[in-house]
Amino acid sequence: METLYIVKIGGNVIDDENKLKLFLNDFSQIPGLKLLVHGGGKIATEVSKALGIEPQLVDGRRITDAGSLRVVTMVYAGLINKNIVAQLQALQCNALGLTGADANLIPAKKRQVAAIDYGFVGDIEAAAVNAPGLQLFLNQGFTPVVAPLTHDKAGNLLNTNADTIASTLAVALASLYQVSLIYCFEKKGVLQNVQDEKSLIPEITPATYPDLRANGIIAQGMIPKMDNALQALEQGVKAVHIAHADDLLLITQQQLAGTVLHL
C-alpha cells in the first residue's frame, strides 16, 4: 500500500503569517500522497469579537450557537482554508480545499449529551467518512486541505474538532493506505516537563501510556489527543507523530523528531 501522510496543523502556526508560510513550504515538499487538516486559531475569536458575538458557555463548556457557527464557517472554510490553498498552489502543490460537507466527505451527528445542547457541534465516526471520495481526490493528484467543519446531511454545517477530524480520517483511510498521522504544534513533542523542550519523550506505546497519564505527565488538552491517537493505531493507522511544526520534514524523511506513538 502507498503511504499517505495526514498532517494536522494548529492555531499557533495558523495565527502567524511567517510560521504558516514556512510550514506550508515544508508541507508542499512531502513527496507522494498527503492531506492537511487545519484548525482555527485566534482569528475566529477576533472576528467574533468584532461582530459582537459573545462566546456562549453552559456549565463552563463552550457552545456553538448560530452566530458562532457563521463565524467559524467564514473563518475556517473561507479565510483560512482558501488562503492555505492559494499558498500551496503557488508552491506547485495541487491543493483542494474541503469541508466535511463537500462531496459528503464527513457526515456528522449533532452532539446532544444529556441536558446540554452543545449547539452546532458535530460528532463523527470513521465508518461514516466518504473514504472512496477522498481516495479519488488523492489518486488524481490532489492534496485535500480540510477545514474543521462537517454537516448533518440535513443542510446544516457543524463544528468538529480538527484533531478529531485528523484521527478519524486517518482511521477511515487506513485500509486504503499506509497512514502516518502527524500532529504539528508549537512544542517539540510530548514532554516530560512541559517547560523543558529537552525533556522530549521520543516514544509512547499503549504499554507506557497509562503510567505517563497516572503521573500527570500527560494531562489536560493532551489527553484527548493521545486517546484519539492510540485508538487510531488500534484501528490500523501505521504511526502517529506529535511534533513541532518545524520538524515535519524530519519525520517524513524518517529521521528522529518529536514523539512517535506506535503499538
Added chain:
Amino acid sequence: METLYIVKIGGNVIDDENKLKLFLNDFSQIPGLKLLVHGGGKIATEVSKALGIEPQLVDGRRITDAGSLRVVTMVYAGLINKNIVAQLQALQCNALGLTGADANLIPAKKRQVAAIDYGFVGDIEAAAVNAPGLQLFLNQGFTPVVAPLTHDKAGNLLNTNADTIASTLAVALASLYQVSLIYCFEKKGVLQNVQDEKSLIPEITPATYPDLRANGIIAQGMIPKMDNALQALEQGVKAVHIAHADDLLLITQQQLAGTVLHL
C-alpha cells in the same frame, strides 16, 4: 456531447433564505451534469460594515483592498459557498464547493489599468481555466459550486465578478460539453420596459442586439452581461438564458421562459 448546465445565481436570491432554498431545490432537480456559480449579495457588505471596513472608491470605482478581500473570502468562499453545499447535499446533490484557487481551476491576473490599481481584482480568460480538472469533477458525479474568487498562482486570492466566472467557465468547457449557460436573477428576463415584467424579450441574437443597445433598452449593468453572453456564444457555448430564478426548471425542460440568446 453531453449537456452541461452552468447556472449563475445572484445576490438577490442568496440574500433571502427562503428564495435560496426554493432555488436550490429546483437546481438539484436538473438531471445530468450541472455547475453552480454564485455571487455575493448584501452579506459581504453587512460583514464589512460590522468589521468597520469602509468600501474604498477611486474615481468612483470600487477597489478591493486587503480588508475587503478578507471579507469576501470569508463570506463568498466560507459562509455562502459552504451553506449552499450543505443544502445541496441534503437534496442528494453531490455538491463540491470550489474557488478558482482550488485545484488551480481559475488562474487570474491582478487587474491594473493605467493609473488605477483596482486592488485584489482578478481578470480571467477561458484558455487559462483548468477545464480537465472541472471535467474530472463533473464526470465523477460531483456538482461544482463555484465562489467568485480566483488566484494569481503566487499565493494571493483575487476577487472576480461571478457573471464573468460563469461565462468564462462556459467557454472553457464548450469543447467538452454542450453548454447551456443560465443567468438567474429577480426579473423575468431581458425586458423592453424594466418596470413591466410582461414586456419580456424572448430572444436576442447578434443581429438584434445592437438596436436594443442603441435604443437604451439594454443599458447599465445588463450591457457587460450581454457582451459576455454574446462572446460566449461566438466561442462555442450552445445557448445563454437570462431568466427569473423561479423559472430555472422550465428552461432545463426546454419550455419557454426568460430571454434566450443564440447565434
